[in-house]
Amino acid sequence: MEYGDMSDRSLLRAGRKGDNVALEALIARYQRPLYTFLLRMVGPSGADDLFQETWRRAIKAIDRFDDRNLLGWLFRIARNLAVDRSRRESRWVPLEDGVRDPPYRSPTAAPDHAMANRELEERIRAAVAELPVEQREVFLLRMEGNLPFREIASIQGVSINTALARMQYALQKLRVALAEFRPSEGGDSHEHVS
Amino acid sequence: MSTCHEMRNRLLMKQSGEYEEGLMGPLAEHLASCAECRRFEADLAHLSAVAPTALEEDAPLRIRRIEPRSRPMPFPLSVFWGRPLMGTAAAAVFLVALLGLRAVLFRPSLPPDDDSSSLLLASLPSRESLLREWQYWMGYGAGNAGEHAHPMPLIENGWSPSEMAQQLLIFEGLGPDVEWGVEEIFWVEEPFVFPQDARAIGSSSQQVV
Numbered sequence: 525m526e527y528g529d530m531s532d533r534s535l536l537r538a539g540r541k542g543d544n545v546a547l548e549a550l551i552a553r554y555q556r557p558l559y560t561f562l563l564r565m566v567g568p569s570g571a572d573d574l575f576q577e578t579w580r581r582a583i584k585a586i587d588r589f590d591d592r593n594l595l596g597w598l599f600r601i602a603r604n605l606a607v608d609r610s611r612r613e614s615r616w617v618p619l620e621d622g623v624r625d626p627p628y629r630s631p632t633a634a635p636d637h638a639m640a641n642r643e644l645e646e647r648i649r650a651a652v653a654e655l656p657v658e659q660r661e662v663f664l665l666r667m668e669g670n671l672p673f674r675e676i677a678s679i680q681g682v683s684i685n686t687a688l689a690r691m692q693y694a695l696q697k698l699r700v701a702l703a704e705f706r707p708s709e710g711g712d713s714h715e716h717v718s
Numbered sequence: 719m720s721t722c723h724e725m726r727n728r729l730l731m732k733q734s735g736e737y738e739e740g741l742m743g744p745l746a747e748h749l750a751s752c753a754e755c756r757r758f759e760a761d762l763a764h765l766s767a768v769a770p771t772a773l774e775e776d777a778p779l780r781i782r783r784i785e786p787r788s789r790p791m792p793f794p795l796s797v798f799w800g801r802p803l804m805g806t807a808a809a810a811v812f813l814v815a816l817l818g819l820r821a822v823l824f825r826p827s828l829p830p831d832d833d834s835s836s837l838l839l840a841s842l843p844s845r846e847s848l849l850r851e852w853q854y855w856m857g858y859g860a861g862n863a864g865e866h867a868h869p870m871p872l873i874e875n876g877w878s879p880s881e882m883a884q885q886l887l888i889f890e891g892l893g894p895d896v897e898w899g900v901e902e903i904f905w906v907e908e909p910f911v912f913p914q915d916a917r918a919i920g921s922s923s924q925q926v927v
Contacts, residue, residue, distance in 0.1 A: 559777035575777060645772035648765075652773060667769045672734045688727045698769075699761045706761065 532594045540586055550594070551579055557668045558598055564652060564664055565606045574609065578602040596675045599665055603679055610657075644705045651701035659694035662687055721748065722755055729759050733766060 527535065527549035535553075538546035558578060562571040578601045582589075589597055652660060658680065665676045677687035725748045731737040732745070749756055 555777040556774060560773055560775045563775050564773060644768060648769055648772040652769075663769075664773070666734065667766065668773060672736050673731060674736060685727070688730055691730055692723070692726055695758070695762060695765065698765060699758075702761075702765070706764070 536586065536589065536594070539583070547583060554595055554598055557595070557670075558602055560668050561599060561664050562602055562606060564668075565603075565657075565661065566609060570606075570609055574602060574605045577605055581605075593671075593675060595669055596671055596679070599669050599671065600679045603661065603665075640705070644702070647702055647705065648698070651698050654701075655694050655697060659690045659697075662690040663694040663698075666691060722752060725749070725752070725755055726758055729755070729762060733762060 527546055530538070530546070530549070532550065532553075535546045535550040539550065555575075559571060559575050562574045562578070565571075566574060578598060581601050582598055652663060655663060661680065662676055665671045665679065666673070671679075673684050673687050673691070677684040680687060725745055728737055728745045732742075737745075749759065
């Protein structure tokens, strides 16, 4: 069986027995959401180090992992590292610093549509960067990690109602920022005209 | 408003797959009558579709190195394993170091000291030297050389030698009380006659005028 087809649990089991290729496959599977989360939380200067450190700690403690939700566990480690870093530096890196060039997208859509999409994505990145830390955390854990709110609440050490309220506040701000890009009632075209 | 807040919570949980099917009825009823919550639902769906792509970044670096589960042999063993001569030399060095360590750790203990303060013990030689210097200046250096030197009483006014040394330190500006004056240091009485022009005493580096 290819490593890519193996379940997290199988890869973990192989990793515990010393199969480094299995661990690498596991890392490849989750590196993108994890790195995105760290990048949006601490900026590029800290994201690389915390990304490495997250995996280092995860692999070191792999024997203690209880096989429930690997991504949630990884996000928990990453989030704690980000909080520690922010305490050390007494600040969160402004996210303008964390915004990189948007990733390359294949030009399958029409030029106008692609331009509007690019503008929308830039607006989303900027709006997320403006969110308070707790709200940004909930939003990223939900959108990037696809974690359920119970897991997010557990990671943040708050009640599920608090996590939901933070998400609502985050969405409220994002909706205001993105109002002009709201899809029209009958289709996916944007109201925004640039 | 609180109903809308609650219903939006339910929408969020529905979107995350945590919403219980049994509670769908009230939510559907609310959505049918609340345009703002319908718009919230639409925006949530739009953002859920767009945001992950917009925010996503590729990790720029591969993981530097995965720590191997089976750790390599420790340095000394890996270097000397299979090289008997070097191994023997290393063992000899280790044995010598061990013997040296043993000599340090298990040397005969010193007799117990009356003064428990190690700091005081460490400073004792300097006090002794100060006392000797005191004797020299009082008995010899100030003009009373040789056999005519006046025998120097070490205890006067109830002071111990260490207290005298302390006063000397104070006199030299090393003690806590810099106001301590010359007159108070020079408590020596007759028959010792101190030269009239001597106004200061101290270490041998000081000039007596």
